[in-house]
Amino acid sequence: MSEQTFTDADQHDGIEPDMASAGADQPASVAPDTAAVVPMNMIQALNSALHVQMAEDPDVLSFGEDAGYFGGVFRVTDQLQQTHGLTRSFDTPISECGLVAAAIGMGAYGLRPVVEIQFADYIYPAYDQIVSEAAKMRYRSGGQFTSPIVVRSPYGGGIFGGQTHSQSPESLFTHIAGLKVVIPSNPYDAKGLLTAAIEDDDPVIFLEPKRLYNGPFDGWHKNPVSPWKAQDLAQVPTGKYTVPLGKASVVREGSDVTILCYGTMVWVSLAGAEHAGVDAEVIDLRTLVPLDIETIEASVKKTGRCVIVHEAPKTSGYGAELSALVQERCFYHLEAPIGRVAGWDTPYPHAFEWEYFPGPERVATALKSVMTGGSR
Structure with missing residues (x-):
């Protein structure tokens, strides 16, 4: 981990409003006309x-x-x-x-x-x-x-x-x-x-x-352990190609714990894993329905632990469905309760927007908890 420290509020999860994301691995079928x-x-x-x-x-x-x-x-x-x-x-x-x-x-x-x-x-x-x-x-x-x-x-x-x-x-x-x-x-x-x-x-x-949506890739998100090179994947073919619906992306391989996430929380999860010093496997779901349950199941059975991260409120959020699916399919492989990191169960708090977001610190806390057999 770099010497810079991250906190949820004053570091804004490391993702400013004018910052863009880059990509995951590229399993898409790319047509011949996408050379540019x-x-x-x-x-x-x-x-x-x-x-x-x-x-x-x-x-x-x-x-x-x-x-x-x-x-x-x-x-x-x-x-x-x-x-x-x-x-x-x-x-x-x-x-x-x-x-x-x-x-x-x-x-x-x-x-x-x-x-x-x-x-x-x-x-x-x-x-x-x-x-x-x-x-x-x-x-x-x-x-x-x-x-x-x-x-x-x-x-x-x-x-x-x-x-x-x-x-x-x-x-x-x-x-x-x-x-x-x-x-x-x-x-x-x-x-x-x-x-x-x-x-x-x-x-x-x-x-x-x-x-x-906007802006260049911010280099502090780079994780030297991961083959997921965001600056490369912001390079987009000008022609036609597809990324299949229903196929998740393993954006960071690891052996200690599986993190399930999507959207902005992919970046927050990568930062949280680095901050915690945990060998986490980070899965970008990309498609919530249909869900790539096979990739999730294989990862959790390998790591024995799971943390789910999303921005929406926790109660009845999509993380609840993911938790149930993981428990149903991987119960005998789990070494700790499944952790969830999510937004607050409140109307969206404008004045406390950055405190509301799950950030690297909260993700790191959840990772450390499941690593010691605890729960969130």
Whole structure:
């Protein structure tokens, strides 16, 4: 470990709001036309995925509030309208229910709409459409219709956006049969996963961590033990490639304990493992549904210990499902209770945003606890 010390509050988890993530390992199938590789942050990588897919498939559309001419609040849809035209990239009224309902109809008709919800906190008015219509389309029609839509949204905290711009609602969607839920942690994966989501015939909730949107890679995250070279994986092919849904990434190999995480918490977990001095195996889930349970099971049976890290509140969070699955499949291999590190069970605390986030110190404490047979 370096001489620098980290604390949850004053070091801001080591990830500032204008800092971007980079990538995980690269199991994607890369097409021959991706020889051109350039540095991209996550915004640019997502934008590239949309441009490539819209150029290749005339059935792909992109729309949302301010997502047309302006290019979105975070510029993920920048220049789509100017490049692909008003009928394929356009602005919508301020009606999340309406724009998702329109996307469902388009998908049943045969199009592949990509809807932007400006912030994940705004997705709740569309929840009934997503749950009762999009998720059920294939089943209620006996396979006659599908809902090949992607609902994209920035999610999580880190930009001082307050209670209505910072929530992490992933567990509300992982519970719904018929939905797929994707959360990338880096530019390379973001582009490949979004491409795979657009080409999927079922609805995908695609949540984009705002803390990882912008800026260069910050070198203190580098872990010399890990083959996961983030600065290399911020190099993104300009052409088409996919990262398969349902395949996790072992971003750091280890033998002492398994850390399960996704999104921004991948970076926090790597830092926490270094801070604790523990030989942790860090798994970036990438896709929450479908879940790569085989990779998780193999890792926990190897290490005998497990810590789960996510930003959302702990109670009924996705970590509870992961904990149950690990216990069911790996009980006789566990040497200690499963640890969970998560956000507080409170409404999002604007004034204490950085204290709310799980940081390297909290992750390190959990790792040390499971290493001594304790629990959180």
